[in-house]
Amino acid sequence: MSPKTLAASVVAGLSALALAACSAGTGPATGAGNGGGSTQAAAAEKTLRLSLNQTEQHPSYVALKHFGERLAKATNGRLGIQVYPNETLGAQAEALQLVGDGSVDLAIVSGSQLEKLNQDFSVFNLPLVFDSVESQMKVVNNLDVVGDLYTSLESSNQITVVGGFTQGTRSVYTSKGPVNTPADLKGQKIRVQDSPLAIAMVEAMGASATPMAFGEVYTALQSGVIDGAENNEVSYVTQKHLEVAKFYSRTNHLVGLDYLIINSPLLNGLSAEDRAAFDKEWAATFAEHTQLWAAETDKAVKTAEAAGAKFNEVDADAFRKALEPLTAQYLKTEGQKALYDAAQSASK
Numbered sequence: 531m532s533p534k535t536l537a538a539s540v541v542a543g544l545s546a547l548a549l550a551a552c553s554a555g556t557g558p559a560t561g562a563g564n565g566g567g568s569t570q571a572a573a574a575e576k577t578l579r580l581s582l583n584q585t586e587q588h589p590s591y592v593a594l595k596h597f598g599e600r601l602a603k604a605t606n607g608r609l610g611i612q613v614y615p616n617e618t619l620g621a622q623a624e625a626l627q628l629v630g631d632g633s634v635d636l637a638i639v640s641g642s643q644l645e646k647l648n649q650d651f652s653v654f655n656l657p658l659v660f661d662s663v664e665s666q667m668k669v670v671n672n673l674d675v676v677g678d679l680y681t682s683l684e685s686s687n688q689i690t691v692v693g694g695f696t697q698g699t700r701s702v703y704t705s706k707g708p709v710n711t712p713a714d715l716k717g718q719k720i721r722v723q724d725s726p727l728a729i730a731m732v733e734a735m736g737a738s739a740t741p742m743a744f745g746e747v748y749t750a751l752q753s754g755v756i757d758g759a760e761n762n763e764v765s766y767v768t769q770k771h772l773e774v775a776k777f778y779s780r781t782n783h784l785v786g787l788d789y790l791i792i793n794s795p796l797l798n799g800l801s802a803e804d805r806a807a808f809d810k811e812w813a814a815t816f817a818e819h820t821q822l823w824a825a826e827t828d829k830a831v832k833t834a835e836a837a838g839a840k841f842n843e844v845d846a847d848a849f850r851k852a853l854e855p856l857t858a859q860y861l862k863t864e865g866q867k868a869l870y871d872a873a874q875s876a877s878k
């Protein structure tokens with residue numbers, strides 16, 4: 531299906547999807563009670579459609595919903611945002627195309643998606659590149675550092691990157707038992723995001739990488755197609771992966787990064803006043819998201835433990851040693867090295 535057809539059919543079929551979500555019973559919370567699609571009243575003259583692959587319980591949904599509300603207020607109702615959670619407008623790979631062709635206005639996509647369009651994005655997806663959420667946020671929302679990178683897809687793909695949301699620290703979780711060393715991952719099929727670096731990372735940690743879309747992971751874990759996955763505590767809980775992979779081993783291999791992307795002609799067509807409001811409210815949005823992130827991570831761990839999940843520390847040195855060679859392998863150009871250095875100096 532072409533991206534345009536896909537967009538038209540998913541939007542037309544939202545209520546059908548919501549009904550299906552209501553009767554699904556298992557898998558991630560779909561927000562069935564409020565339709566699985568958008569939930570906020572959109573009173574704006576122009577309502578931008580934003581694609582998200584998370585549930586309504588996820589901090590990204592909450593912060594983006596508030597973004598829309600504040601934007602509508604700041605522009606006296608000229609501009610609003612309607613968030614479509616739960617992959618209702620497609621998985622991230624589709625969302626990327628739909629934003630490029632203007633069928634969807636905005637999307638949250640993981641760094642591994644943008645790597646496919648410009649390999650410089652892979653710098654921020656390197657394991658060990660950021661040592662904390664705080665240092666990551668200093669870099670990825672500082673346009674002096676990332677301004678050129680964020681406009682680099684405008685002429686080729688009509689996509690502008692607005693800024694970054696943290697994904698927190700990602701770790702491996704499995705159904706079979708705790709992981710302590712890379713040797714424990716030998717022979718285990720671990721789901722990864724679909725990018726060469728994501729695959730290389732999990733293979734360096736000793737596992738066999740299985741790329742697949744986020745929304746397919748629950749069923750794949752449940753049916754035993756994969757033995758585990760890797761993600762942060764919040765997604766582990768909101769996607770209900772804890773039900774089917776109870777051992778969360780703190781490999782802490784990556785402080786992951788999501789981006790807000792927007793169709794470039796749309797962004798560049800905003801009046802100066804609306805653009806200023808958009809930028810200002812986005813700054814408030816990623817700040818709110820970062821705060822929510824810390825609180826929701828703590829909450830997710832408690833929820834998971836109460837539901838029987840087991841968290842364990844790992845041999846951190848062994849994983850670090852396994853991952854270190856990737857830095858040199860993926861930092862090839864001067865531009866990539868400069869981005870890497872900026873990330874490193876912000877951590878100090």
Ligand code: GCU
Nearest residue numbers: 639640697723744761765788
């Ligand atoms: C995180 C991230 C998503 C990403 C997902 C994944 O939840 O926030 O943007 O899609 O990981 O592993 O696919």
